[in-house]
Amino acid sequence: MLEKIETIKTRIDELESMLSDPDLVSDYSKSQGLIREHAMIKPLAELSKEFTSVVEQIEQLKSIIRHDSDREVVELANLELPELQNKKLSLEQELRIALLTKDPNDFKNVIMEIRAGIGGEEASLFAADLYRMYSRYAQRRGWPLDILSTSQSDAGGIKEVVIQIKGDGAFSILKHESGGHRVQRVPMTESSGRIHTSAATVAVLPEAEEVDVNIKNEDIEIDVFHASGHGGQSVQKVATAIRIKHVPTGILAICQDERSQHKNKEKAMAVLRSRVYKNELDRQQKEISDNRRSQVGSGDRSERVRTYNFPQQRVTDHRTNISQYNLEEVLDGELDVFINGLIDREQQIKLEESGI
Numbered sequence: 001m002l003e004k005i006e007t008i009k010t011r012i013d014e015l016e017s018m019l020s021d022p023d024l025v026s027d028y029s030k031s032q033g034l035i036r037e038h039a040m041i042k043p044l045a046e047l048s049k050e051f052t053s054v055v056e057q058i059e060q061l062k063s064i065i066r067h068d069s070d071r072e073v074v075e076l077a078n079l080e081l082p083e084l085q086n087k088k089l090s091l092e093q094e095l096r097i098a099l100l101t102k103d104p105n106d107f108k109n110v111i112m113e114i115r116a117g118i119g120g121e122e123a124s125l126f127a128a129d130l131y132r133m134y135s136r137y138a139q140r141r142g143w144p145l146d147i148l149s150t151s152q153s154d155a156g157g158i159k160e161v162v163i164q165i166k167g168d169g170a171f172s173i174l175k176h177e178s179g180g181h182r183v184q185r186v187p188m189t190e191s192s193g194r195i196h197t198s199a200a201t202v203a204v205l206p207e208a209e210e211v212d213v214n215i216k217n218e219d220i221e222i223d224v225f226h227a228s229g230h231g232g233q234s235v236q237k238v239a240t241a242i243r244i245k246h247v248p249t250g251i252l253a254i255c256q257d258e259r260s261q262h263k264n265k266e267k268a269m270a271v272l273r274s275r276v277y278k279n280e281l282d283r284q285q286k287e288i289s290d291n292r293r294s295q296v297g298s299g300d301r302s303e304r305v306r307t308y309n310f311p312q313q314r315v316t317d318h319r320t321n322i323s324q325y326n327l328e329e330v331l332d333g334e335l336d337v338f339i340n341g342l343i344d345r346e347q348q349i350k351l352e353e354s355g356i
Contacts, residue, residue, distance in 0.1 A: 036104075044095075047095055058084050058088060109166045110174050114134075114163075115203075116153070116157065119197070122196055127158040131158055133335070146163065149267070174204050176342035176343070176346070182198070183308045241256030322338060
């Protein structure tokens with residue numbers, strides 16, 4: 001661990017030297033990469049500095065206890081030593097976690113896609129519940145949220161919604177929400193009171209910037225069409241909806257929520273960049289491990305990360321086995337217990353794998 005601390009100290013000095021170079025301003029891509037790396041390493045460098053200082057203080061106190069002839073000074077040193085040793089243990093644990101390999105996307109904003117899965121209209125109503133849940137969570141954290149694309153069902157639910165959430169470290173906090181979410185409740189249309197099980201899927205993508213993925217103009221096809229409402233009826237006389245296709249991958253992004261063609265194109269490009277970026281990350285990870293599981297799955301009831309049981313007012317996360325019996329509060333955005341549990345789980349897995 002001490003070797004890693006020295007490496008970090010050396011790297012932070014190198015970064016600060018490079019960032020002070022006036023010629024860096026002309027290279028936007030490089031400067032953004034260095035700024036991002038510096039922001040990621042700086043807290044770790046400060047923690048390392050504090051740890052080193054505590055270690056030095058402990059050694060000084062031990063030296064006093066061994067060699068100083070002043071009895072009162074030695075007694076004071078003996079009193080201070082246990083407190084500093086406890087602080088060292090605490091900082092060691094913080095450093096072990098901080099030294100874990102960081103996801104370079106952790107500091108990014110989020111593109112979240114929520115889709116109704118199996119369950120018909122009930123699934124679309126549940127997708128709308130999930131959209132509201134994440135909207136309320138973002139609101140609680142003071143994170144701006146913007147709808148990039150939405151498709152509603154006839155019953156007032158959501159077939160699909162794509163949203164952008166902006167916040168410091170938003171991806172690191174929300175990335176574990178990806179997967180199949182299952183709901184168990186009695187639908188409003190069910191006269192016999194029988195409980196139905198439906199599903200929706202959530203995909204959390206890091207928002208890609210232009211420096212992250214290079215999409216050439218010749219690699220995209222842009223279609224302009226009339227936005228439509230329920231049943232396909234036209235809701236605008238002027239064609240403003242945008243469909244963009246990334247030809248090399250076949251990835252599509254559609255936006256029709258804005259009345260401005262320019263704004264729809266801007267939002268569609270943001271979604272397309274993130275999907276292409278995620279596609280490239282998946283390809284790279286697949287090369288490393290052919291056994292990598294897909295992020296979301298098919299939306300089948302069996303592929304689930306969390307269950308929302310209305311009769312019992314229970315929400316269970318199947319990865320951490322955490323259950324809460326405050327379903328209404330959870331759907332109102334109180335997700336901290338689940339999110340913190342998933343972050344702790346990720347850290348524990350990394351600690352076991354790293355051997356730090």
